[in-house]
């Protein structure tokens with residue numbers, strides 16, 4: 603029996619757990635047990651308030667070629683769900699997007715172009731539409747189509763898929779990773795604790811990137827509009843509400859809603875899309891993104907045990923989770939952990 607523990611039930615923990623479990627089951631190696639151990643589960647993880655728009659964001663110095671591979675894998679995974687009967691349950695939507703900026707390097711690049719659908723640069727005339735009444739004008743923009751997979755729906759869907767395949771779930775906080783690895787009966791431990799790794803591993807490279815958003819009802823909004831300036835706002839439709847954003851305040855651990863941030867969000871989004879004046883405000887939400895100088899995805903040997911780290915996904919945990927989970931599985935297979943299968 604190969605016993606695998608995945609610590610953390612955010613998008614990265616759940617994706618990693620499913621990847622491992624489904625791989626061994628599909629290979630007919632049924633002597634594998636995968637358990638997710640976590641302090642919090644959906645709807646109380648970092649992703650649960652996010653819009654879940656596909657798009658790499660706030661990833662520090664993470665290797666771009668890896669980000670490209672991971673984010674492409676997720677796009678393909680979302681495409682499969684979108685075209686399956688699970689799309690509605692999993693909250694997967696295909697949405698038109700417009701990215702706007704005054705800095706061409708932020709907008710146009712092969713990186714996005716070969717993953718999303720139908721990417722085209724906006725013409726000067728099209729940009730004019732978004733520049734009305736603006737002091738600082740957008741000078742470039744791109745329109746394309748991609749997915750949202752709001753974790754408040756995606757996570758319950760993935761958890762159900764995991765449990766249906768025989769995955770185990772345990773609510774538990776790990777306070778000492780070293781002794782857990784040493785003393786537990788698990789052969790493989792996958793650490794997907796996000797910001798929790800700062801404390802659990804004394805990893806000072808991990809820091810919070812505070813994000814505040816507002817949710818409104820605006821059922822005529824089907825398009826995501828993203829101002830990619832450093833202090834830009836964004837509007838992202840989900841199935842039952844629209845997310846207005848947002849802040850990205852590094853090393854800010856305040857989880858309370860801040861009135862000043864709310865003003866910035868509401869006013870900024872209304873200036874992008876004036877019709878939002880007539881939207882119904884639903885609620886505000888704050889999450890702490892797990893920032894890191896670069897995403898950590900690597901394996902360490904601990905005696906006859908294997909410890910795999912998968913954390914530090916910044917503002918892109920949803921975008922990268924399926925691709926990163928694939929690499930977690932590859933690290934596990936490459937390590938050839940000795941266990942009777």
Ligand SMILES: Cc1cc2nc3c(=O)[nH]c(=O)nc-3n(C[C@H](O)[C@H](O)[C@H](O)COP(=O)(O)OP(=O)(O)OC[C@H]3O[C@@H](n4cnc5c(N)ncnc54)[C@H](O)[C@@H]3O)c2cc1C
Pocket residue numbers: 609610611612613614615639640641642643647648649650651652653654655656657774775776777794795796797798799802812813814815848888889890891892913914915916917918919920921922
């Ligand atoms: C406002 C906002 C908007 C965002 N929008 C997007 C977006 O549109 N697209 C996108 O791709 N990303 C977005 N993100 C980023 C994304 O939400 C995160 O990158 C992602 O949720 C991180 O997932 P994770 O699984 O790594 O960590 P988390 O979701 O933080 O999960 C960590 C898990 O580990 C558990 N844990 C921690 N410590 C311990 C411990 N000691 N013992 C046991 N369990 C522990 C926690 O309880 C939790 O279950 C957004 C984030 C915010 C805040």
